[in-house]
Amino acid sequence: MVNADNSIVVEGLVREFKKGPRAVDGIDLRVEPGEIYGFLGPNGAGKSTTVLMLTTLLPPTDGTAKVAGYDVVHEGPQVRSMIGAALQEAALDNLLTGRDHLRLQTMLQGLPRKERKARGEELLIRVGLTEAADRKVGGYSGGMKRRLDLALALVHRPRVLFLDEPTTGLDPQSRTALWDEVARLAREDGVTVFLTTQYLEEADVLADRVGIIDHGRIVAEGTPAALKAEIGRPSVHAIPERETDRARIASLLAQFGDPLGDGDLAVRLHGGYGLADVVRGVDAEGLALHDVELRAPSLDDVFLAKTGRTLEGAAEAEESAPQPAG
Amino acid sequence: MSLRLWPVASGVAWRTLHNVFTTPSLLMPSVLFPLFFFTAFAGGLSQVGEVPGFDYEGDYTSFQFVFVLLQSAAFGGVFTGFGIARDFEGGFGKRLLLASPNRLGIVLGYAIAALVRWSFTATLLTIIALVARMDVGGGPVDIVGLYALALLVNVSGLLWSAGIAFRFRSIQAGPLMQMPVFLTLFFAPVYVPVDLLSGWIETVAAVNPVTYVLEAGRSLIAGDPAGIALAFAVALAMIAAFAVWGVRGLRRAEAAG
Structure with missing residues (x-):
């Protein structure tokens, strides 16, 4: 047939x-x-x-x-x-x-x-x-x-x-x-x-x-x-010029979005905010950044949003326990 | 289910034979063991043929030749079963299952390989037996009958061991393939005709299906055929039973994934 x-x-x-x-x-x-x-x-x-x-x-x-x-x-x-x-x-x-x-x-x-x-x-x-x-x-x-x-x-x-x-x-x-x-x-x-x-x-x-x-x-x-696009919002990832400013920068970033955790200075931006808003806020506070980056959402962000874990973290957790085929 | 039976069977047979005939460690055991048994039994035990009541038309060499021929046939199947177990243990069996539209062709392919492999051993064994001046009393039809019986034993041995290999999918199941065949062969009248057996071995030999095949084979080479129809019926019954066993084993391997 x-x-x-x-x-x-x-x-x-x-x-x-x-x-x-x-x-x-x-x-x-x-x-x-x-x-x-x-x-x-x-x-x-x-x-x-x-x-x-x-x-x-x-x-x-x-x-x-x-x-x-x-x-x-x-x-x-x-x-x-x-x-x-x-x-x-x-x-x-x-x-x-x-x-x-x-x-x-x-x-x-x-x-x-x-x-x-x-x-x-x-x-x-x-x-x-x-x-x-x-x-x-x-x-x-x-x-x-x-x-x-x-x-x-x-x-x-x-x-x-x-x-x-x-x-x-x-x-x-x-x-x-x-x-x-x-x-x-x-x-x-x-x-x-x-x-x-x-x-x-x-x-x-x-x-x-x-x-x-x-x-x-x-x-x-x-x-x-x-x-x-479903995740929608990009994230901002910052590296402070001085480690002593880390807490203040984290607090400032939290005004612009939801912290991503993992110990990084990173937030998923709330609607209406952009990278320029973050940079202006940092300047206004007299803080200095070594680097700042705007990242588009990735599939890992999708995985995180859907499961509450990153794909990499999930893989490590799964590998530590015996599992059936993939 | 007739979909592509022959292409699958010919592929599996080609690959199995290619490996056997290009890898001495795979080929030699199935060739050397029968030759060793033939030399030891026909040569070292030749005086057994002089025992009073040893009622056999041919000489002791032909008496033992038939046993060793059937033994080589059975073990030709078993050694191919080892190969099936190795294939599934190493993952190649999964490739065969995946690439074979008709999986019954896998069993048929291994059976063809077992047959060709045994044919090589049987040819060598026959040449050596003839060189040793084995007495062949039977005509061409008798000899064809003898080899046909051995062929059926070869297929039986393959189907039996394939059933084990598919179920366990590990070479560690090798003894499970080998031991029952070994015991069944040696609980037949190996050294003397069945009439000379006594006690428990006589009882065991009487219910052992191999006894009928062995006795018929010996009668054929001696040119004094007896019990041929029964021997073929027994051999075909073994094939039917072990075919069901082998195919069900294949289904178990399929279900295991």
Whole structure:
């Protein structure tokens, strides 16, 4: 049966582990065809568990999910033929070379024999692994394994691509290259991309829309711009010229906005105030600043507003306790 | 569920065989153990064939050859089961589950790999047995029957160990795959015909399905076929039972995520 739908539709999805918490607790989401959807949250929030369910690797406890128009529980084979996935751990066989992996993947995905070699070569070039193609992957760096994993996920030209924390552990250059490739896939090939990340910048740069998940529930969803606009007000961050003025400056700043805490001299500005108002106030009090900065709202501010924690702080807290998959 | 069964099976089989035949540490045990047993049993115990009441048409070398052939077939399946467990322990199994539209193809692929792997061992074993001047009394049809029985034992061994591997997804389950097969084989009439057994071993051998396959195999190579239909029925029944066991194990692995 032909189905041209590239979307992901999830309703009330739940995954409960035995003697454990609800890793995913009734999430609803919809990803449109050709969209890059960033799924943002700290470790243990439920990101990877959601991906495992959407890729048919883990049955949901409750709820429904359709990927490319097919039900993940009842139409698993059809779903798997439509999707590509690069999971958090690039599961590669150290006894095989990069080229061997591509050969295997083209066989598993049923590519015609005459197309297999050409498709493998095309993908090796695209991910920059041509020179290393005949080396066993046991000797690959983390970045090379990630790139090979991405190539394997693309072998059969999937309509929907799942990337589970694809840039974790990558150097900045590899990270940027992978972002470019993901953006190209969505823009030029119309691939729907479901991307989990704990990097704010990654979600901000890549995603058309972002879903923020915490403790198995989606706490915010929208375009990065819309989410930040929802927070609305920018923040002012100041560094005093003299440490002895810190208390007076903090008191002054509090007149212009709500303190952000974390020990910094920073406030989220009340409506109607701008950076100039703060600077004038400081001058009027005869205080001096070493530096002052106006910051636009970030996705971390969104996370803070929705959960009461910063994403970084939440990640540290989650890491200190044993958790089910991501 | 007929979606892409063969592409998945051929991919899994290719990769398994590629690794086995390019990694001596994976290949050698399944080749050396049967050769060792054959040399030890057929050579060192050859005088057992002179025991009064040892009623067998062929020579002792062919008597032991059939046992070692079936043993190599069973363990060819078990060694492939070790590979399945390693794949799932290391995460590669998840890649196979993800990349395989039809997951039954994974089981079929491992089964094909086990069969090819055993064929290599069986060829070597046969050549060595013929060099050692094994007496082959059976005709071509008998010999085809013998190897067909061994093939069914190979598939049984694979399906049994695959069921364990899928359930435990760890190489630590290796002894669970190996020990029951080892015990079942050695509780059959290994050294003498079943008629010469007595006491508890006779009772155990009488209810051991391998006994029927072994005795039929020996009758085939000796050119004096007996109990062939029963032996094939037993072997096919084992495959049917272990196929259910293996596929249910795969479902457990799928549910575990």
